[in-house]
Amino acid sequence: MDYDTYGSTAVELAIDLTNADRDAGPDWATAFLRAHDEWFEPGTVVELSPAETGQAATTADLVRAVAVATTQPEVLERLNALLALAHPQPYATDHDGELHLHYARPDAPLMEQLTTTVAMGLSQVVVQHGWQRIGVCSAEGCDDVYVDTSRNASRRYCSNTCASRSTVAAYRARRRT
Numbered sequence: 001m002d003y004d005t006y007g008s009t010a011v012e013l014a015i016d017l018t019n020a021d022r023d024a025g026p027d028w029a030t031a032f033l034r035a036h037d038e039w040f041e042p043g044t045v046v047e048l049s050p051a052e053t054g055q056a057a058t059t060a061d062l063v064r065a066v067a068v069a070t071t072q073p074e075v076l077e078r079l080n081a082l083l084a085l086a087h088p089q090p091y092a093t094d095h096d097g098e099l100h101l102h103y104a105r106p107d108a109p110l111m112e113q114l115t116t117t118v119a120m121g122l123s124q125v126v127v128q129h130g131w132q133r134i135g136v137c138s139a140e141g142c143d144d145v146y147v148d149t150s151r152n153a154s155r156r157y158c159s160n161t162c163a164s165r166s167t168v169a170a171y172r173a174r175r176r177t
């Protein structure tokens with residue numbers, strides 16, 4: 001599977017957003033956007049109001065809703081709820097030195113850019129590679145969302161850390177019995 005396209009990096013934005021730590025305080029969404037400012041034209045002022053931060057939470061919740069869905073009708077309903085918030089306007093740019101497309105126009109409000117990019121990136125992967133590719137970590141105590149880019153769609157954990165932690169736990173459980 002080739003994720004080396006714009007769609008792939010946009011799905012990573014979706015995954016990062018839904019995994020963002022909202023307990024970090026009321027500015028969590030502004031902090032998230034500042035850490036992902038490669039999505040915005042240089043000079044964009046990244047500052048969200050409380051209402052916009054609420055919208056970011058809604059977008060993050062919808063991404064998670066798609067990830068936890070277990071049937072295709074569920075996926076469709078949730079993905080379309082997310083897409084309904086998007087206002088795609090393809091825009092060619094070379095702001096990082098390389099010619100590429102953005103899904104949102106650069107002068108759109110920040111939240112519109114974020115939600116549009118997240119919705120388009122996530123739906124590209126779902127329709128091109130299958131909704132089973134978006135999952136939730138199986139490790140105990142972790143509910144991070146991931147995109148499965150493995151060749152045979154065998155991924156179950158968000159990270160190597162969670163995978164090895166679970167392997168050790170399973171080994172210990174076997175030894176106990």
Ligand SMILES: [Zn+2]
Pocket residue numbers: 038039040093095096100102
């Ligand atoms: Zn860009």
Ligand SMILES: [Zn+2]
Pocket residue numbers: 137138139142143144157158159162
């Ligand atoms: Zn995990």
